[in-house]
Amino acid sequence: MAKLEKMAQDAADAAIATxxxxxxxxxxxxxxxxxFSTYPAxxxxxxxxxxxxxxxxxxxxxxxxxxxxxxxxxxxxxxGLTELDMESARRYNETYETxxxxxx
Numbered sequence: 374m375a376k377l378e379k380m381a382q383d384a385a386d387a388a389i390a391t392x393x394x395x396x397x398x399x400x401x402x403x404x405x406x407x408x409f410s411t412y413p414a415x416x417x418x419x420x421x422x423x424x425x426x427x428x429x430x431x432x433x434x435x436x437x438x439x440x441x442x443x444x445x446x447x448x449x450x451x452x453g454l455t456e457l458d459m460e461s462a463r464r465y466n467e468t469y470e471t472x473x474x475x476x477x
Contacts, residue, residue: 379451388459395462401453406443407469415442421468431457
């Protein structure tokens with residue numbers, strides 16, 4: 374499957390199930406949340422997310438709520454979730470694992 378080809382619902386659900394902290398929001402969106410011990414730690418994570426997003430040319434919607442960061446992903450050109458979204462989420466989770474935080 375091409376990275377930008379829209380995934381079937383069951384394939385997207387199966388892929389999301391392998392991504393701790395991520396869930397489907399509807400047929401087009403997935404969301405992951407990350408909790409940190411301090412506001413600066415949350416902002417540092419967002420900076421790393423921005424670097425990854427720029428390198429992949431695939432940018433999440435980002436909400437910063439004090440020490441909690443929420444990312445939302447979709448692939449606009451495909452009209453839903455793609456392997457690029459799954460790869461982005463995997464990279465964000467890997468980045469989170471190397472930072473100080475608590476899932477949620």
